[in-house]
Amino acid sequence: MRSLRFVLGDQLHRGLSALADLDADHDVVLLVEVRAEATYVRHHKQKIAFLFSAMRHFAAELEAEGLTVDYVRLDEPGNTGAFTGELKRAVARHDPDRIVVTEPGEWRVWEMMRGWDADIPVPVEVRHDDRFLCPRRDFAAWAGDHRPLRMETFYRGMRRRTGILMRDGEPIGGRWNFDRDNRKPLPRGYQAPERRGFVPDAITREVVALVERDFPGHFGTLAGFAWPVTRVQALDALAHFIADCLPAFGDYQDAMKTGAPFLHHALIAPALNAGLLTAGEVCRAAEEAFHAGSAPLHCVEGFIRQILGWREYVRGLYWARMPAYAATNVLDARRDLPWFYWSGETQMNCLAQCVGETRDNAYAHHIQRLMVTGNFALLAGLDPAQVEAWYLAVYADAYEWVELPNVHGMVLWADGGILGSKPYAASGAYIDRMSDYCGACRYDVAARTGPTACPFNLLYWRFLIRHAERLADNPRLEMPYRSLARMDAARKVTIVDAAERFLAGPEMGPAPGYRERAELDLGRPPPRQRRVPTGETPEDALTTASKN
Ligand code: FAD
Numbered sequence: 001m002r003s004l005r006f007v008l009g010d011q012l013h014r015g016l017s018a019l020a021d022l023d024a025d026h027d028v029v030l031l032v033e034v035r036a037e038a039t040y041v042r043h044h045k046q047k048i049a050f051l052f053s054a055m056r057h058f059a060a061e062l063e064a065e066g067l068t069v070d071y072v073r074l075d076e077p078g079n080t081g082a083f084t085g086e087l088k089r090a091v092a093r094h095d096p097d098r099i100v101v102t103e104p105g106e107w108r109v110w111e112m113m114r115g116w117d118a119d120i121p122v123p124v125e126v127r128h129d130d131r132f133l134c135p136r137r138d139f140a141a142w143a144g145d146h147r148p149l150r151m152e153t154f155y156r157g158m159r160r161r162t163g164i165l166m167r168d169g170e171p172i173g174g175r176w177n178f179d180r181d182n183r184k185p186l187p188r189g190y191q192a193p194e195r196r197g198f199v200p201d202a203i204t205r206e207v208v209a210l211v212e213r214d215f216p217g218h219f220g221t222l223a224g225f226a227w228p229v230t231r232v233q234a235l236d237a238l239a240h241f242i243a244d245c246l247p248a249f250g251d252y253q254d255a256m257k258t259g260a261p262f263l264h265h266a267l268i269a270p271a272l273n274a275g276l277l278t279a280g281e282v283c284r285a286a287e288e289a290f291h292a293g294s295a296p297l298h299c300v301e302g303f304i305r306q307i308l309g310w311r312e313y314v315r316g317l318y319w320a321r322m323p324a325y326a327a328t329n330v331l332d333a334r335r336d337l338p339w340f341y342w343s344g345e346t347q348m349n350c351l352a353q354c355v356g357e358t359r360d361n362a363y364a365h366h367i368q369r370l371m372v373t374g375n376f377a378l379l380a381g382l383d384p385a386q387v388e389a390w391y392l393a394v395y396a397d398a399y400e401w402v403e404l405p406n407v408h409g410m411v412l413w414a415d416g417g418i419l420g421s422k423p424y425a426a427s428g429a430y431i432d433r434m435s436d437y438c439g440a441c442r443y444d445v446a447a448r449t450g451p452t453a454c455p456f457n458l459l460y461w462r463f464l465i466r467h468a469e470r471l472a473d474n475p476r477l478e479m480p481y482r483s484l485a486r487m488d489a490a491r492k493v494t495i496v497d498a499a500e501r502f503l504a505g506p507e508m509g510p511a512p513g514y515r516e517r518a519e520l521d522l523g524r525p526p527p528r529q530r531r532v533p534t535g536e537t538p539e540d541a542l543t544t545a546s547k548n
């Protein structure tokens with residue numbers, strides 16, 4: 001049988017299920033660069049360059065192995081610009097007996113694939129994506145038995161299932177979670193470790209030029225492009241992280257410092273999400289560092305939990321709950337995304353720093369995403385669809401399966417607590433404790449009222465007051481609501497008035513001329529289309545032909 005093996009841009013893994021049992025003499029591997037994937041949100045220039053370069057390198061590696069690869073470049077004449085059109089053209093070129101593909105990461109593409117049975121004149125076999133440690137159907141079964149869903153319970157199950165950091169059925173060190181030993185502010189005089197960047201080779205340089213030419217209005221700069229674009233480079237990046245950064249990863253996981261965007265973070269998510277690394281090998285590498293005595297348990301466990309726990313959990317939740325998941329807006333947040341999320345032009349120094357780093361690196365670390373840009377969006381009541389489109393566009397590692405639960409659930413609590421038990425609302429005091437941003441800010445983080453009061457403080461109390469009916473009984477919010485109860489009524493009114501004035505003020509709007517420029521040039525990503533549940537789960541629909 002002659003098969004056309006269709007590999008999507010975030011599936012660049014030689015062990016991919018779609019490439020299993022490949023017949024090198026007859027099969028053709030297809031990869032396509034298509035405009036629709038680069039523009040369904042206007043991805044950061046570095047994300048597009050990263051993926052096109054990684055795809056081209058991967059195709060070259062398969063060819064070097066002796067496989068037949070059909071690689072469609074973005075500027076190839078006749079390129080239809082979309083997956084379905086390119087698949088149809090490839091079928092016409094190769095006349096295969098069947099198409100083999102691995103399930104996609106995003107619901108949007110899943111729906112597209114379900115249309116292929118009608119659109120494509122040969123059978124399409126959709127296989128499970130076994131790069132993840134928890135198959136979608138296993139998560140769905142687990143979720144059916146565990147209400148409410150909680151990451152910690154899931155994570156313990158995954159530790160047992162994989163045996164990672166386990167001894168004789170018990171967690172190594174006697175505890176599942178060492179979080180209380182992590183999350184310190186940076187010490188005085190702290191020097192961030194030197195980070196390994198990857199100098200763009202000829203393929204990457206060609207792609208960078210293409211992106212500058214073809215996607216000029218997209219967010220972000222390309223000058224600092226240094227992402228690993230091959231498996232060899234990704235393994236090198238992983239080895240560098242394990243040796244130089246993991247030993248203090250947990251300690252400084254939540255810290256933020258001006259001019260030090262990466263600190264001890266792994267910087268592996270773009271490679272991991274695109275298939276250049278697998279979750280299993282990353283967790284094993286960290287575990288080995290612990291057994292070799294080169295990294296302490298609290299750092300290793302803290303790191304492994306992010307991947308074995310959070311990453312697998314959000315992916316499982318996404319597939320178990322889509323498409324209904326994206327449609328909720330429990331806190332009734334309706335405000336437009338202010339322009340400074342794109343321009344970085346705001347007097348709130350924490351936000352200016354995080355947006356600026358995002359523009360330059362297509363990266364911000366977890367706490368910057370959660371407690372600065374995310375916290376502001378939560379407190380200000382920004383429209384979930386607009387916030388989600390922003391997060392999906394601006395990070396090199398962003399795909400909806402991981403972005404959506406993090407933004408919709410963890411940050412905005414728009415799901416009403418399916419992903420996490422409480423909103424991560426925080427005042428400026430948290431940002432001040434964990435960063436050096438406040439010292440250089442026009443606002444005063446210690447002030448709760450008056451013209452220089454930190455907007456995070458004003459918005460924090462307004463948020464608690466506004467959502468008291470829904471949140472005051474939440475046991476995890478007992479402390480803030482007790483403080484609120486002690487506040488006298490007049491002070492509450494003063495704070496809420498000041499917060500409303502801030503929300504109506506210049507920081508929150510588009511700067512003069514920006515709205516026009518946005519539409520003409522930089523593009524405000526349109527809110528994603530919301531779909532109503534069909535009643536069918538993704539698991540029901542996955543072809544039974546795929547047993548691997
Ligand atoms: P490290 O901080 O070194 O962590 C190691 C790895 O753990 C990451 O590479 C990632 O694979 C995994 N991880 C850590 N936290 C999470 C999490 N909450 N969910 C899933 N995986 C996690 N991650 C993405 O890969 N793509 C996204 O689009 C994305 N959007 C996010 C949006 C928001 C609002 C928040 C709060 C988090 C988001 N994350 C996302 C999770 C996390 O912030 C990134 O994975 C991380 O910053 C990537 O950098 P790193 O590789 O240096 O990770």
Ligand code: DLZ
Binds near residue numbers: 035109
């Ligand atoms: C993100 C992305 C971009 C920018 N371009 C392509 C592309 O040209 N070809 C491709 O196969 N994949 C691309 N991707 C990744 C897809 O968007 C991703 O495979 C789907 O969103 C499913 O997760």
Ligand code: SF4
Binds near residue numbers: 348349437442444
């Ligand atoms: Fe951010 Fe407030 Fe600190 Fe300024 S004072 S950096 S707005 S937290």
